Amino acid sequence: NAGVTQTPKFQVLKTGQSMTLQCAQDMNHEYMSWYRQDPGMGLRLIHYSVGAGITDQGEVPNGYNVSRSTTEDFPLRLLSAAPSQTSVYFCASRPLAGAVNEQFFGPGTRLTVL
Amino acid sequence: LAKTTQPISMDSYEGQEVNITCSHNNIATNDYITWYQQFPSQGPRFIIQGYKTKVTNEVASLFIPADRKSSTLSLPRVSLSDTAVYYCLVGGLSSNTGKLIFGQGTTLQVKP
Numbered sequence: 001n002a003g004v005t006q007t008p009k010f011q012v013l014k015t016g017q018s019m020t021l022q023c024a025q026d027m028n029h030e031y032m033s034w035y036r037q038d039p040g041m042g043l044r045l046i047h048y049s050v051g052a053g054i055t056d057q058g059e060v061p062n063g064y065n066v067s068r069s070t071t072e073d074f075p076l077r078l079l080s081a082a083p084s085q086t087s088v089y090f091c092a093s094r095p096l097a098g099a100v101n102e103q104f105f106g107p108g109t110r111l112t113v114l
Numbered sequence: 115l116a117k118t119t120q121p122i123s124m125d126s127y128e129g130q131e132v133n134i135t136c137s138h139n140n141i142a143t144n145d146y147i148t149w150y151q152q153f154p155s156q157g158p159r160f161i162i163q164g165y166k167t168k169v170t171n172e173v174a175s176l177f178i179p180a181d182r183k184s185s186t187l188s189l190p191r192v193s194l195s196d197t198a199v200y201y202c203l204v205g206g207l208s209s210n211t212g213k214l215i216f217g218q219g220t221t222l223q224v225k226p
Contacts, residue, residue: 004157035216041218042199042201042216042217042218042219043158043201043216044216045214045215045216059215090157090158092157092158101146101148101163101203101205101214102148102160102163103158103160103214104160105157105158105159106157107156107157108155108156108157
């Protein structure tokens, strides 16, 4: 199993550009989520999904869109990038049943918005 | 979701036992307590979780008093490779939510 994979690893955008951060998992996990981590800070939840076709907002959803068309994929879209969105983005997944609250994280995408 | 409070940083030396305490005064009846570890430039990694009393695995122990308003992560005989940020989280499992909120974490620095 590859676990949770994220692409790209690094990305530089200009203000106003759009892009999609990709996240995929091959563990058949129902739950997937996106976090951002700013320097010296903990992780903040952006959006999450408990299954295909179901998404909900986390702590800091503004400026981000998500969709969940398949169990495996959970892309995060930035429609108009802003410098405040410069951060490291982590995707995570876990099964809804089984080990409670044990999430599996991807390696992260480091995004810089100029 | 219950808020957690933990020390911003801690120092220790190799071979010592490290105890990191987390306060969660507003923990709900169905909340579990979970700890994660994060190394620089990596995603967080699940360490341990519990509901009450004591839980032990190959990495750490988790002590939870009867009132569940705090918890202590215990790392036995730390090494330099245990230098990381440790996050305490509380949250319940629900088929409709199950989201976890991370705080600032505790930066543990292990010295030789």
